[in-house]
Amino acid sequence: MKSKLLIFLGLVLCSQLITAQSYELINPERASFFVDHYSQEVVAIKADTAYQTPDGLVSELHKGFKNVSNCILPIEPTWFGARCLKKGNSLYTFYNYLDEPIIIDTKDSIGNSWHLYDKPSGAYFLATLDSIEPEIILGAIDTVMYISIQYYYDTGLPVFNLANNISLRIGKSNGFINTFFMKYFPNTIKHCELIGMSNPDIGSVYLSQREIYDFNVGDIFHYTYVNTSAYNELLENTLTIREIIDKQFFNNGDSVVYIFKDSLHSYISPYYTNGDTLFSKTELVTQSYSFKENQKMLPNGASNIDGFGWQCFWRFSDYHEQRRVLIMNDTPFAQYDGDSCWHMLCGPDVTAYYLEGCGLYKRDLNHEGLTIYTDLVYYKKGAFIWGTPIVMPLAVDEIKQGTAEVKIYPNPVKRQQKLNIRTKHGESYQINIYSLHGQLIYSDVNESNEIAINTTDLSRGVYIIEALSARQNIRQKIIVE
Numbered sequence: 001m002k003s004k005l006l007i008f009l010g011l012v013l014c015s016q017l018i019t020a021q022s023y024e025l026i027n028p029e030r031a032s033f034f035v036d037h038y039s040q041e042v043v044a045i046k047a048d049t050a051y052q053t054p055d056g057l058v059s060e061l062h063k064g065f066k067n068v069s070n071c072i073l074p075i076e077p078t079w080f081g082a083r084c085l086k087k088g089n090s091l092y093t094f095y096n097y098l099d100e101p102i103i104i105d106t107k108d109s110i111g112n113s114w115h116l117y118d119k120p121s122g123a124y125f126l127a128t129l130d131s132i133e134p135e136i137i138l139g140a141i142d143t144v145m146y147i148s149i150q151y152y153y154d155t156g157l158p159v160f161n162l163a164n165n166i167s168l169r170i171g172k173s174n175g176f177i178n179t180f181f182m183k184y185f186p187n188t189i190k191h192c193e194l195i196g197m198s199n200p201d202i203g204s205v206y207l208s209q210r211e212i213y214d215f216n217v218g219d220i221f222h223y224t225y226v227n228t229s230a231y232n233e234l235l236e237n238t239l240t241i242r243e244i245i246d247k248q249f250f251n252n253g254d255s256v257v258y259i260f261k262d263s264l265h266s267y268i269s270p271y272y273t274n275g276d277t278l279f280s281k282t283e284l285v286t287q288s289y290s291f292k293e294n295q296k297m298l299p300n301g302a303s304n305i306d307g308f309g310w311q312c313f314w315r316f317s318d319y320h321e322q323r324r325v326l327i328m329n330d331t332p333f334a335q336y337d338g339d340s341c342w343h344m345l346c347g348p349d350v351t352a353y354y355l356e357g358c359g360l361y362k363r364d365l366n367h368e369g370l371t372i373y374t375d376l377v378y379y380k381k382g383a384f385i386w387g388t389p390i391v392m393p394l395a396v397d398e399i400k401q402g403t404a405e406v407k408i409y410p411n412p413v414k415r416q417q418k419l420n421i422r423t424k425h426g427e428s429y430q431i432n433i434y435s436l437h438g439q440l441i442y443s444d445v446n447e448s449n450e451i452a453i454n455t456t457d458l459s460r461g462v463y464i465i466e467a468l469s470a471r472q473n474i475r476q477k478i479i480v481e
Contacts, residue, residue, distance in 0.1 A: 023090070023170055025084070025104065025176060026086070028049075030197055030198050035195050036191075037190075042315060043078075045078060047059035047060060057085070058083055059083060061081055061084060078183065080183065081183050092106065103116055106170060110132060111128070113126055117186055122154025123152060126151075128148050142172060142174055146169060147169070166178075174194060179191065207324050207356065211324075212355070212356060213289045213359050215244045216244065216381065217244050217246060219379070220244075220378075222378035222390040223374060223375065224238070224240075224377055225372070225374050226372070228372075229369060235269045236268050240262055257288045258289075260284070260285040319386065325353055327352075327353050360374065377389075391434075406421065406422070406429070408420070408478065412480070415456070417455060421452075421465075423450070429467045430443070431453075433453070434465075434466065435461075441463065460480050462480075463477070463480065
């Protein structure tokens with residue numbers, strides 16, 4: 001009985017302390033993290049700077065860059081708009097990408113109504129404080145405002161709008177709990193919900209390198225790597241099957257060393273070598289990660305960008321057991337010592353995707369006419385399996401060329417031309433054609449001494465043809481032009 005009374009008195013005391021606070025929507029000391037209800041994308045908001053003006057307290061929310069007189073300046077608004085103006089204790093004004101005001105009134109008077117947004121046509125969105133209730137938010141009690149929105153014509157007639165389905169929730173301790181993307185309002189209605197907060201870290205906040213590179217012994221990953229020129233010429237194509245065979249921590253857990261067993265199959269064009277090269281090999285690779293520095297991957301809008309500029313966000317993925325996928329866009333800008341200006345650097349345009357617990361998931365690089373793609377196409381972590389595994393077309397270190405017993409011609413073969421295979425009399429051959437990705441394209445049994453294969457359905461590129469008999473296994477590279 002005493003314990004129940006103490007819990008009740010504790011809740012009452014917490015409620016009184018929270019009631020004494022004001023509703024602060026923007027706190028420059030912390031970042032708030034939200035998940036978009038539709039895309040499951042995680043975004044964040046944090047004030048860059050805050051300063052007093054005659055109109056009130058202004059919090060800048062700019063992100064991105066703009067080139068002004070050879071100086072890169074941050075100018076692009078975040079998903080939450082460009083800035084916030086606070087007047088008095090309760091009135092906040094946010095601005096969309098057209099610099100139109102969106103007003104939030106945090107006066108805790110039930111029934112209080114105000115114009116959230118006025119359209120030039122005279123139509124408007126009316127916000128009303130419906131109730132104030134205690135609620136557990138991020139594991140702690142908070143006093144939460146429930147604000148409804150209704151769209152009206154200029155005649156005062158209420159009409160349907162997607163914003164009508166949004167209930168704004170604002171907490172005294174947490175600020176926005178449920179809100180919408182101010183930048184696009186009212187043209188696009190995107191709403192999101194609070195899932196975490198920094199300083200201190202509560203809930204789901206940063207996605208760290210420790211979480212991204214959390215491999216376990218026995219994990220298996222299959223990758224494809226494709227490098228092409230500006231003329232769509234295949235320069236390199238590599239298939240990799242990676243297995244984690246050892247894992248060791250150092251420096252009190254701040255560093256980890258993995259040993260990978262990599263099986264590779266690769267084709268490299270004459271652009272890099274004196275002749276076409278096709279090989280398979282297995283090797284052990286040692287790789288280490290340090291988690292002490294740069295461990296927090298910030299989503300777009302979380303804090304000021306310093307050093308090299310890049311922007312990123314992450315989302316939860318239903319395809320990967322709700323693992324988080326981090327999307328990073330490298331921005332080739334830098335800020336030099338003692339210089340307040342951002343400068344554009346020469347460098348590749350890179351978009352990289354990282355999957356929680358799986359490392360690199362996808363990477364697209366474009367630079368000086370070269371396009372390089374790296375993709376994780378299959379992985380196995382514990383009992384969870386995703387994707388389609390790679391089938392290596394070769395299990396040897398080199399390709400055996402055709403012999404007098406098996407003749408393949410013409411090679412190269414023009415698309416829509418017949419590819420002829422002539423074999424020794426009286427012997428049956430299984431004929432297989434593989435793509436460089438290991439996909440079986442064609443399979444047939446040759447009972448006669450000659451077979452003609454139609455290449456109409458084959459795309460231009462390099463293939464491996466395999467002739468199997470009871471006595472021998474012959475593989476040869478063919479080119480379809």
